[in-house]
Amino acid sequence: MQMTALQNGRMSSTSAAVESDNDTAKAQKNYQIVQDVGNFEEKQAKRPDFDHSKPIEVTKSPYPQWKYGEGVPDNGASLAQKHHEIDPYAPDRPMINNYRLLVSGIAPRPIGFISTVNSKGEKNLSPFSYFQVLDHDPPMFIVGFSSRPGRVKDTYRNLKETGECVINTVSENMIEAVNASSIDAPYGVSEWDVSGLHEEPSTTVKPSRVAESVFSIEGKVVDIKEFTDHQQPGMSIAANVLIKATRFWVKEGTADADYSHIDLEKLRPIAQLGGVSYGRVVSTFERPRSKWDVEVPKSETLQKLDASKPGVN
Numbered sequence: 001m002q003m004t005a006l007q008n009g010r011m012s013s014t015s016a017a018v019e020s021d022n023d024t025a026k027a028q029k030n031y032q033i034v035q036d037v038g039n040f041e042e043k044q045a046k047r048p049d050f051d052h053s054k055p056i057e058v059t060k061s062p063y064p065q066w067k068y069g070e071g072v073p074d075n076g077a078s079l080a081q082k083h084h085e086i087d088p089y090a091p092d093r094p095m096i097n098n099y100r101l102l103v104s105g106i107a108p109r110p111i112g113f114i115s116t117v118n119s120k121g122e123k124n125l126s127p128f129s130y131f132q133v134l135d136h137d138p139p140m141f142i143v144g145f146s147s148r149p150g151r152v153k154d155t156y157r158n159l160k161e162t163g164e165c166v167i168n169t170v171s172e173n174m175i176e177a178v179n180a181s182s183i184d185a186p187y188g189v190s191e192w193d194v195s196g197l198h199e200e201p202s203t204t205v206k207p208s209r210v211a212e213s214v215f216s217i218e219g220k221v222v223d224i225k226e227f228t229d230h231q232q233p234g235m236s237i238a239a240n241v242l243i244k245a246t247r248f249w250v251k252e253g254t255a256d257a258d259y260s261h262i263d264l265e266k267l268r269p270i271a272q273l274g275g276v277s278y279g280r281v282v283s284t285f286e287r288p289r290s291k292w293d294v295e296v297p298k299s300e301t302l303q304k305l306d307a308s309k310p311g312v313n
């Protein structure tokens with residue numbers, strides 16, 4: 001199947017270009033990722049105002065008296081419900097159903113707000129929630145770039161071209177600006193201007209940091225995986241990018257003295273949920289991590305497991 005210049009970076013003939021334009025137009029028709037939310041302003045007007053002063057409440061955990069082996073207490077009704085099996089690649093399963101299932105089911109997701117530049121130095125800033133920190137030693141991050149009709153995402157193109165970025169965190173007060181920066185601006189148009197957010201210089205990479213973010217991570221691309229086997233006609237290639245941190249920046253007054261812990265009250269992270277929903281962290285609880293040797297004497301269940309472990313008797 002023919003791919004476009006931006007899909008695979010190498011195209012020569014005019015006929016190939018016409019064919020790929022047709023493919024792109026067809027793909028565009030079937031692409032419903034950006035959800036039609038009806039009259040959003042009307043819906044939003046009926047909702048309570050955002051409470052900026054809401055403190056984060058710390059409660060007990062759901063079952064503070066939980067014991068080893070207890071599973072989920074009082075969960076009989078849920079266990080009686082069976083699961084429905086889905087083959088994500090079934091020929092009659094539309095891609096959009098997998099998208100909706102994954103973004104509503106794998107939630108909350110953090111948002112990596114990624115600043116890049118292309119080889120000409122033109123700036124780009126866009127949010128990505130197929131994003132996660134993978135390790136701390138070395139500090140590693142992953143971002144997933146979805147396929148779409150026509151050209152690849154500018155952020156992906158820039159990462160491929162220059163290998164550099166800054167990953168910025170998103171706090172509650174930033175969400176309108178961040179959401180707006182996901183607009184499909186023409187290549188080379190800077191979402192810094194769309195969002196009105198402010199730039200701060202970076203040390204180890206060319207793209208700027210977001211001044212409003214509590215935490216920014218300068219990083220360099222260490223690996224890219226393109227899913228060539230999965231590419232559909234008219235659609236750009238999907239890719240995962242692995243990024244290694246080269247610098248951290250933490251806003252003063254938001255962390256402890258040795259910059260080893262960011263205060264949740266200051267970070268106020270936004271989570272992406274399904275559809276066009278975002279979530280706040282408004283309530284937390286704690287559960288200490290356990291150690292086998294400390295816990296065994298306190299629990300009959302663990303004592304039985306300990307006695308039956310391989311090598312005993």
Ligand SMILES: Cc1cc2nc3c(=O)[nH]c(=O)nc-3n(C[C@H](O)[C@H](O)[C@H](O)COP(=O)(O)O)c2cc1C
Pocket residue numbers: 111124125126127128129130131144145146147152153154155156178179181182183184185272
């Ligand atoms: C909160 C949020 C999270 C998003 N996450 C992703 C993502 O993980 N992967 C992706 O390909 N697009 C994601 N998008 C859509 C991109 O931000 C959008 O396609 C944007 O136009 C890409 O910009 P670029 O072409 O300048 O890189 C997300 C949008 C929003 C608002």
